[in-house]
Amino acid sequence: MNLPEPNARPLLEVRGLCKSFPGVRALRDVGLTLGCGEVLAVIGENGAGKSTLMKILAGVQEQDSGEILVNGETVRFPNVRAAEHAGIALIHQELNLADNLDIASNLFLGREPQRFGFVDRRRLYSDSLGLLAQVGLDCAPRTLVSALSPGRQQLVEIAKALGTNARVLIMDEPTSSLSRHETEQLYRVVKDLRSRGVSVVYISHRLGEVKELADRVLVLRDGANAGELQRGEITHDAMVRLMVGRDLGRHDRTARGHGTPVLEARGLRTAAHPRKPLDFSVCPGEIVGVAGLVGSGRTEMLQVLFGIDPTAGGEIRMNGRPVRIASPLDAIRAGMALVPEDRKQQGVILEMAVGQNTTLASLRRDARAGFLNRKREGEIAVQMTTQLRVKTPDLSQFVQFLSGGNQQKVALAKWLALEPRVLLLDEPTRGIDIGAKQEIYRLMEELAGRGVAILFVSSEMEEVLRMSDRTLVMHEGRITGELRRDELSEEAIMRLATAHTASAS
Template structure:
């Protein structure tokens, strides 16, 4: 019953999605909800029914990493021929759970029952052999090898000790045909578009006779057309009894194709419900677990003098004539679609990327910025979107990371001043409420929220005038997010100009005094806090007319 109903809706949406551009609608819908009811956040305590159709059962899965308990006794089950959506905020534990299932990680406790038998996968290969195949967000392909070679990688057919090319090409062709793909299996995969590469992964899963396919954000880099195709194929796989675990931030997709939806939050499974019984509002509520006002503790600070002015910034192919100002006490949100040039813009201001032309003024004085070093000297700081690869030296201690950018000022003569460094680290650990056993702890052992605070401390130690945050709360759990927001308030109050890039529109709307929207490397417009809304931002970000956005509200149409 449920199945046929959701399938119908699914088909309806597949058809509708033709008119859509590839926009993250989940965020568009997120703030439409005010989310004031809190009773809804209670944990579903009902035990898992072990019904006959259960393909997979995970029970009491626990996983601890240094500094964080990623999974706290999670139960999760999948039935044959089911599309099971797994949703949750960043850091909720989705990826960890799936990595345990696919043999990348081993659980600290708990059991996995697959096809009626207890299993324990020590390597991805074992999971694959058992019939669980994962299609990762970043494709795991060898770019220069052919489609056939990629499909058969690790399970090549041989005849008389030599590779059986004919047989393999034939089989590859059969698999591709099954997916309605017109691809020559002899071409290298990197000659295909991202969408088709994804399909090759699906073909590979079919080749491994997968009973369960895990799709981790499969649509993140697909066009509308390709999403369409993918959904059609998922429907066919379902019909053949293949189960699919579907992870996506695009909530409307999960409504489109899922039979059931499980929600994870802070390492716990909050509930599993038939998708037809959920609404987007309810889903977000369950995911976030708190209402918006609590989530974004915005304080308005008095707007002071101009701290940063950018005039006519250009970089061929990336940035086109960008001009704006940021003021003391202000949080200037920078919104835009992925790839619109937001990160490129702040990297250019920070001197991390070269620019073709443009002027930058700090406190009214023109400055020449050719390297991050120049930027730091002029009081500009950048918290990069990827903490681990660009923000922190994971192998160094908390203290050494905190003083890294300011070390030039912490030296006495030739030597570093250990006492002063200690004092600075102590004060930051206390003021930013950083949870660490000691200053000497290696930052790699801390949680995402604490790591982000350390990056923030590193820049605060330099007394910056302009602080740029690129995705400040990515991969941080909810409680730590609020703490980061409070620190942003505090910095604004002290007269720092803050630039904040965020892909999460609720965050942009919740924390910004003013919002600059970037579209294809150009400033599409500015919105004041009181006039900003998701619709206005998306309008500018996509270059779409308001009416079209209205029309393309996929989800609302589909549930109505």
């Protein structure tokens, strides 16, 4: 195959793209160029206009004004078909596969090879093998999609796009639900595609990924171009600076937390790992991070502490006294609060007003004989949303219309009204933009400063390194080690998380 020269002539060019929705200008004069075999990363905070841009390119929406050129010719994409015809395919953030069908049927869904009006099954399966080989997926085409891991499903999606002869693949947060191994496989596929002249527009929140893959980075801010970085200029700080429009301060400090532990677990067992007792403690004003790979039992530990799941044995102590925690209500009464991992399913009620979400946990405390104290409820809603700077037009707005970061703030606000002594956070900044992340970090520090004990689970190394006063590392349901702030490093965590050293204690 002839390798085209990267950036020789733009395969895809966008000029002066504008798009407005009622009440908001999503894109203002956005421009973009993409060469053959180039990987262009598009980054920006949530709401910066990335998704709108991608939807216009894939024909999901039409622009108000501006031009799209493919191979130098102006084109219009009134629908997805038109974009596909021009060789542009969107790989959705949420997978769009029919998981009750097999791989081959999904690859050719809607354009099955036919013979006499029937599906030509033999050609369906043989053609599928070729597409699967292109993405390095070694699965039988007859495998049901539901039997595949999210990573492999992602590869099937890519293969499906390649099947339409796509020359430009748009990937929207492709790694958000992938394991580390699957992520690496995806990287390989992207690099392979690039070498074969397929161009990729890659949207991601994960700056590490961008650094690894991108030939060029386009940064959007508030619906406009905020700048571009060439291969050599792509650094973490540069990207962040363009995204938020300012420098972020680095925090270096000494460990906080002192005195007698407020929360203690002694031989605590979870149902997922009943043979592995957990022992740890958290002091007032201390921020303890829990690191480890996905599936190492961190979430299960928090859920047992909070009474979501029943314990399989062991003891939980608050302020030195054993407490019986059989339900979230017990945990709340003991002074705990949990901001769970899955914000949309567990953290907030999407189709409920911001105000009502904010007060859901504290209603009981303020009620008199079961009757709502509406005055107090209103005060708390205003106070908490102001304190956390939740961006919402008003308190009756449904949470589903807020950005991820603001949703997460609502999930937090619900608990702060109860003034918990122990705050359990499970992936507190997953999927939210950098600005909101900073606010949540600041809040955690502020709470710790007021003596709240914080135990947080995070898969983001940077977050653990930055926030923890002390770090517990878990591996397969066991706490394999504890790192003080002066011992903390990425390597140390990874060693314990993969259990390369003999387990501590």
